[in-house]
Amino acid sequence: MIELPPLGPRLVIATHNAGKLAEFRELLAAFPVELVSAGELGLAEPEETGTTYAENARIKAEAAAIASGLPALADDSGLAVEALWGAPGIFSARWAGPDKDFAGAMERVEEDLQDRGAVTPDQRRAAFVAALCLAWPSGEGLDVEGAVRGAIVWPPRGQLGFGYDPVFLPEGHHRTFGEMSSEEKHGVEWDWDGRATGLSHRARAFGELMAALFPEGPPR
Numbered sequence: 742m743i744e745l746p747p748l749g750p751r752l753v754i755a756t757h758n759a760g761k762l763a764e765f766r767e768l769l770a771a772f773p774v775e776l777v778s779a780g781e782l783g784l785a786e787p788e789e790t791g792t793t794y795a796e797n798a799r800i801k802a803e804a805a806a807i808a809s810g811l812p813a814l815a816d817d818s819g820l821a822v823e824a825l826w827g828a829p830g831i832f833s834a835r836w837a838g839p840d841k842d843f844a845g846a847m848e849r850v851e852e853d854l855q856d857r858g859a860v861t862p863d864q865r866r867a868a869f870v871a872a873l874c875l876a877w878p879s880g881e882g883l884d885v886e887g888a889v890r891g892a893i894v895w896p897p898r899g900q901l902g903f904g905y906d907p908v909f910l911p912e913g914h915h916r917t918f919g920e921m922s923s924e925e926k927h928g929v930e931w932d933w934d935g936r937a938t939g940l941s942h943r944a945r946a947f948g949e950l951m952a953a954l955f956p957e958g959p960p961r
């Protein structure tokens with residue numbers, strides 16, 4: 742059993758991405774913690790100098806925990822396309838550029854797939870990956886990861902979600918993340934083991950985090 746400091750009463754969501762923040766607000770809705778975002782606290786965005794999702798999540802969570810004196814939860818995530826050797830991967834946000842042009846970033850993914858002659862769903866396999874880090878000002882931290890497999894579709898489908906959601910079709914589903922309600926994309930359910938489960942990479946990583954924090958099941 743790991744002994745960890747408490748999660749609340751206030752928890753910083755260490756992201757400047759409004760889409761992620763909305764998902765974390767929903768994922769954490771049942772928990773007795775007050776959520777504040779890095780943006781609301783006016784925290785600077787640290788440079789993501791890591792070479793893995795986990796390293797970048799740790800950089801963001803520790804920076805926010807130290808700056809705020811509160812526990813902080815960060816997410817580093819991305820879309821890994823198999824035929825593109827895992828690109829855009831940890832560079833998923835950077836492919837959209839400073840103007841956050843995700844229509845352009847999705848086009849770049851499609852052009853690169855076309856260049857490789859990837860046309861069948863099998864040749865267009867991809868995964869969304871999320872690493873979460875929960876860091877406390879004391880220096881303690883907890884790292885987890887989640888992923889969901891799927892395929893890239895073209896043209897983009899749906900207006901929901903954010904980022905690359907409209908081109909990602911999760912395995913076993915017929916609608917893209919851009920066509921799914923938030924409950925369907927990242928809603929978490931508790932299974933009979935008291936373990937959180939979900940569809941999206943973020944929901945799955947969150948389930949791992951909850952299992953690590955609350956091995957006896959969700960707090961009531």
Ligand SMILES: O=P(O)(O)OP(=O)(O)OP(=O)(O)OC[C@H]1O[C@@H](n2cnc3c(O)ncnc32)[C@H](O)[C@@H]1O
Pocket residue numbers: 755756757758761789801816817818819820833834843869902903904905906918941943
């Ligand atoms: O670093 P923070 O402030 O959290 O915000 P960010 O947008 O820069 O986030 P990342 O550095 O983790 O970059 C991940 C990018 O991958 C994309 N991405 C991650 N999760 C996604 C999801 O659930 N749906 C669609 N796109 C996603 C999205 O475009 C993100 O900008």
Ligand SMILES: [Mg+2]
Pocket residue numbers: 789834
């Ligand atoms: Mg970022």
